[in-house]
Amino acid sequence: MFTGKRNISQCLRLVEEDQAITSPAAKLPYYPLVVKRGRGAIVEDVDGNTYIDFLASAGAINTGHCHPKVVEAIKKQTEELILYTSVYMYHEPQIDLTRELLAITPGDFRKRAYYGLAGSDANDGIIKLARIATGRPKIVAYLRAYHGSTYGALSMSAVSLPMHRGLGPLLPDIYHVPYPDTYRTPFPGMTEDEVTDFALEQIKIAFTTNIPPDEVAAIVIEPIQGDSGLIVPPVRYMKLLRKLCDDHGILLVSEEVQQGFGRTGKWFGIENFDVVPDAIVMGKAIASGLPLGAVVARAELLEKWQAPAHLFTAAGNPVCCAAALATIDVIREENLLENASRMGEYIKGRFLEMQKRYEIIGDVRGIGLSIGVDLVKDRQTKERHGEAAAKICYRAWERGLLLSFFSGSVLRIQPPLVLTKEQADSALGIIEESFQDFYEGDIPDSIFETVKGW
Ligand SMILES: Cc1ncc(COP(=O)(O)O)c(C=O)c1O
Structure with missing residues (x-):
């Protein structure tokens, strides 16, 4: 008792x-x-x-909570400048952070970044970016994924009925396919390879029936599906997904709001699969608790959209950027x-x-x-x-x-x-x-x- x-x-x-x-x-x-x-x-x-x-x-x-280096960086920056919107001006903490983010994200190619206030709006930005950069309307996301609460992120989510009920219409042209779950397999007793083949086959069937692949801008996947219960996909699935995207000119987006920033023992969860995505979405831990979202993507994609396609007054503000820089230092030093x-x-x-x-x-x-x-x-x-x-x-x-x-x-x-x-x-x-x-x-x-x- x-x-x-x-x-x-x-x-x-x-x-x-x-x-x-x-x-x-x-x-x-x-x-x-x-x-x-x-x-x-x-x-x-x-x-x-x-x-x-x-x-x-x-x-x-x-x-960790209130890491002294993060606290110090926040204090120092708040005494200097809390906000000058980077929509109209520039500030050093954001430039410094962008340099760091481009360096720690996988991919040996030219990259750029954009900022937001949370994981949700970073995901909304991905929908816009993918559509503008590819000229294609459709997005493929995963059943049982959570991507956030703004309308775009919600439209990519498929994890909870109360989250959707009564809120429609959501964004059109977003489709959901099964995530490769090797525990609760689609049919009893399937091996990891069979789950991989089955899950990829569902996309391929859709590509020959209701989703013309040449109309798909991006596939957005979490490297571990978080809120459905931390489902780890097979490495082979992730590699074949990358190939499927390449075959059809589709962008592969790694949604790392929950798995990123060191949680899986690598900077980003996708690195555990030896796959390089075209864009990485970040949030949550990036600024050790201050509100910040970010996306790092191939530079040529971000060079295709024009202002004011995606901006927020306080996005990437100096205090959050200072906290994020300190976060990166702490992860390295410790x-x-x-x-x-x-x-x-x-x-x-x-x-x-x-x-x-x-x-x-x-x-x-x-x-x-x-x-x-x-x-x-x-x-x-x-x-x-x-x-x-x-x-x-x-x-x-x-x-x-x-x-x-x-x-x-x-x-x-x-x-x-x-x-x-x-x-x-x-x-x-x-x-x-x-x-x-x-x-x-x-x-x-x-x-x-x-x-x-x-
Ligand atoms: C995988 C994933 N994406 C996006 C979000 C949304 O992030 P935020 O709550 O910062 O908007 C979350 C939050 O739980 C998440 O786990």
């Missing part, structure tokens, strides 16, 4: 007030946590309770790519061990510190175990770990990349205790009044 409940009275009071006065449309809560401060991989609530963070603010805090790989392998290994003991762990997958642990009611049918996911996350929070799930049943393991081995061990200990609590029936159904989640 779990007896370690913490005092969360201030949290509860503030949550109640928030729920009474803010729009519910932007809330998918897991537990009543009001965050007060964060340092590294630890956050503290307004009641003074501390938690290890396995969510990193939805993958936006790769350098070898966070290596740490993401090392910690990721360690955590994945520990979950694979747990899988031998807990029947409900159906699959453990991921690259670097982007790991999904898929909970199932039955390993044969792979039926999602939403109850277990919700209860285990809730209990983990009660025990001092921020753990969340998406796709109804997949534990989301995306801590800051500064996570230490000691923190990983403590967090895994809490997860294991929470599994035991679940097996012993010690987590009440009343948690469902609070837990919504993805």
Whole structure:
């Protein structure tokens, strides 16, 4: 019987007030946590309770909370200049950042960048850019992908009914094809190669029936499909997709808002597949929590659209750019790519061990510190175990770990990349205790009044 409940009275009071006065449309809560401060991989609530963070603010805090170098860069820049719109003028932090982004993105060709305020509008820009640069109207995206909440990004998304219901009409000429899922395979028992062939075949069938390939501007793919539960595609699929794009003059866009900036142990997730895309979309972790989105693409594409095709007053503002430059420095200086790989392998290994003991762990997958642990009611049918996911996350929070799930049943393991081995061990200990609590029936159904989640 779990007896370690913490005092969360201030949290509860503030949550109640928030729920009474803010729009519910932007809330998918897991537990009543009001965050007060964060340092590294630890956050503290307004009641003074501390938690290890396995969510990193939805993958936006790769350098850890309030990294001193990032804080210093932000402070310094705010004292100098907070905003002068780069639509009309120029500023050094943005020029410096662009130089860095062009250097760290894959592709031995001439590149350029554009900026926005978030992952969503960066994706809207991709739709515009692809259409203008190719003169073709159609975009192919993936079923079960999330690309953001603005109308363009939403039109490319296909992950949640409430996200779409009543909001149409969306952007026309955007099509969705199946992502190659090697766990919940299209037909039972398919091998990785069969999944690859099947998923590519779906595009090829569409190309001979309802989507003329010479009208397709771009295929937009996440190198690991995030919000559907961290689905890792086969390397062969990604390589053949690149070839399919080349065969038809279609742009390949790697949507790295969630997987980019070091999370997979490389700067960008697509580098794990030895594939070079024509454009990379960035957001979330790029500025360690300040609002910034960016796209780096082949220069000749960006040279085809003209002002004012895509601009925002505060996009790429000096403070966010300074934070992004500091973020890049920290990732380099503290070898966070290596740490993401090392910690990721360690955590994945520990979950694979747990899988031998807990029947409900159906699959453990991921690259670097982007790991999904898929909970199932039955390993044969792979039926999602939403109850277990919700209860285990809730209990983990009660025990001092921020753990969340998406796709109804997949534990989301995306801590800051500064996570230490000691923190990983403590967090895994809490997860294991929470599994035991679940097996012993010690987590009440009343948690469902609070837990919504993805
Ligand atoms: C893969 C992916 N793309 C785009 C977005 C949207 O980014 P933002 O919320 O910064 O607009 C998200 C956010 O969760 C995401 O995970």
